[in-house]
Amino acid sequence: MIDNPYYSHEFHGDYELVSIGRLDLEEGGSIPDCRLAYTTFGTLNEARDNAVLVTTWFSGTHQIWRDQYIGDGHALDPAKYFVVVVDQIGSGLSTSPHNASGDNAAISMSKFPHVRIGDDVVAQERLLREHLGIETLHAVVGGSMGAQQTYEWAVRFPEKVKRAAPIAGTAQVTPHDVLFSRSLVEAITSDPGFAGGEYTSNAEVVAGLERHARIWAVMGFSTEFWKQEVWRALEFDSKEAFLEGFLQPYFTVMDPNDLICMAWKWQRGDVARHTGGDLDAALGRITARTFVMPISEDMFFPPRDCRAEQERIKNSEFRVVDDVLGHLGLFAVAPTYMPQIDAHLGELLDGPA
Numbered sequence: 132m133i134d135n136p137y138y139s140h141e142f143h144g145d146y147e148l149v150s151i152g153r154l155d156l157e158e159g160g161s162i163p164d165c166r167l168a169y170t171t172f173g174t175l176n177e178a179r180d181n182a183v184l185v186t187t188w189f190s191g192t193h194q195i196w197r198d199q200y201i202g203d204g205h206a207l208d209p210a211k212y213f214v215v216v217v218d219q220i221g222s223g224l225s226t227s228p229h230n231a232s233g234d235n236a237a238i239s240m241s242k243f244p245h246v247r248i249g250d251d252v253v254a255q256e257r258l259l260r261e262h263l264g265i266e267t268l269h270a271v272v273g274g275s276m277g278a279q280q281t282y283e284w285a286v287r288f289p290e291k292v293k294r295a296a297p298i299a300g301t302a303q304v305t306p307h308d309v310l311f312s313r314s315l316v317e318a319i320t321s322d323p324g325f326a327g328g329e330y331t332s333n334a335e336v337v338a339g340l341e342r343h344a345r346i347w348a349v350m351g352f353s354t355e356f357w358k359q360e361v362w363r364a365l366e367f368d369s370k371e372a373f374l375e376g377f378l379q380p381y382f383t384v385m386d387p388n389d390l391i392c393m394a395w396k397w398q399r400g401d402v403a404r405h406t407g408g409d410l411d412a413a414l415g416r417i418t419a420r421t422f423v424m425p426i427s428e429d430m431f432f433p434p435r436d437c438r439a440e441q442e443r444i445k446n447s448e449f450r451v452v453d454d455v456l457g458h459l460g461l462f463a464v465a466p467t468y469m470p471q472i473d474a475h476l477g478e479l480l481d482g483p484a
Contacts, residue, residue, distance in 0.1 A: 137384040138223040138230065143194050146170040146224065151257045158245040162231075167258050168224035169193070169217040172201050173209030175265070182265045183207060183480070184255065185216040186273035186280035188461065189393050190385060192218050199463040206476035212269060217258065219251050219276065221392035228388035243392060248276075248400045252283045256291070270294035270480055271419075274461045275432070276393065279304075279400035285417040286402040293484040295419040296476055298452070299426045299461055302440050303410055304400045308431055311350060312394045318342035319387045337383050343390070344382040348374050353428035353457030361455055365464060414443040421447040422479045424472075428457040450475045 140146070146168050154165035170193045175182060185196050185207070193216035201207040207214050218224040228243040259265040271292050273281040278300020285295045286302070301308075319325075319339040356362075362373035382390075406412035423441035425434040434451050441449045452471045454460035463469050 157247045160244040166226045172214040175213040183212045183270045186277035188275035188277045206473040223389045229386040272296040274298040289418045292419040295421040298424045302402045312397045340383045344378040351459040424450045426460045427453045431458045
């Protein structure tokens with residue numbers, strides 16, 4: 132699966148791929164030649180103070196941000212801000228298990244090192260500073276695993292982040308999310324043909340990713356989504372057709388080892404490791420004006436979990452996004468979703484730090 136056509140400009144549009152050099156990792160080891168895929172929108176102003184970093188979620192790339200969140204009429208307006216979307220390590224576009232080659236030739240799919248959220252953020256900071264000349268950020272914005280990166284930025288580099296918008300994510304992973312992400316990995320790897328990170332047949336790849344997609348159907352969308360048959364509004368005539376026509380095609384084109392890499396990071400996202408396990412102390416480091424933005428029906432990151440963290444952050448506000456889809460409301464398919472996101476983000480980005 133080295134030459135998976137999904138991970139290409141044909142599918143994802145224009146993006147840059149830049150080497151930031153050797154990246155030493157929190158868990159030990161390194162990526163000898165770490166390459167980050169990123170894309171930009173708008174113009175960096177003369178003062179270099181209008182940059183907004185956008186971070187990506189599990190399985191996601193810059194594509195959905197470009198198509199749904201960024202543009203004229205959105206809070207992330209390229210006429211105002213220089214928006215930089217960086218694809219996380221393991222995304223399939225940046226250095227990932229399936230594409231490690233060249234100077235990373237010693238790294239194979241089965242031996243790809245463990246990467247943490249903190250490694251992503253260190254890599255992003257280097258990219259911004261060394262390649263784009265950006266020292267401080269007007270804001271950091273991210274959803275789900277992107278929210279984990281947003282919190283990591285605000286805790287690790289408080290002097291560099293003026294505003295932060297973690298959407299549908301937490302600063303410290305919960306036991307429920309650890310169990311869920313473990314189930315995702317088990318669904319991918321449970322075929323006998325999966326050994327040491329390698330599949331022996333494409334059929335086993337597809338079967339594992341289909342199981343993975345079905346688990347997302349159960350938890351990614353809310354109970355109300357299924358009860359109200361919201362899939363009908365998305366032009367499907369049955370829940371089975373929705374699963375086969377929406378979620379399965381989304382996941383089955385992806386590389387399983389890339390998903391496993393990201394799931395490992397998700398399971399260990401925790402800013403409290405900076406303060407010896409003290410979450411209050413970690414969140415107390417944040418100086419950015421912060422809008423914590425959970426999705427109302429999210430079963431991964433329910434509002435009560437997000438509220439408990441928001442109350443520990445100075446200069447923060449709690450902004451719930453009402454969406455019956457649940458966590459996968461992040462796909463922005465409900466017509467009421469983006470107006471809420473734009474309203475909250477617009478207030479944060481245009482307001483004082």
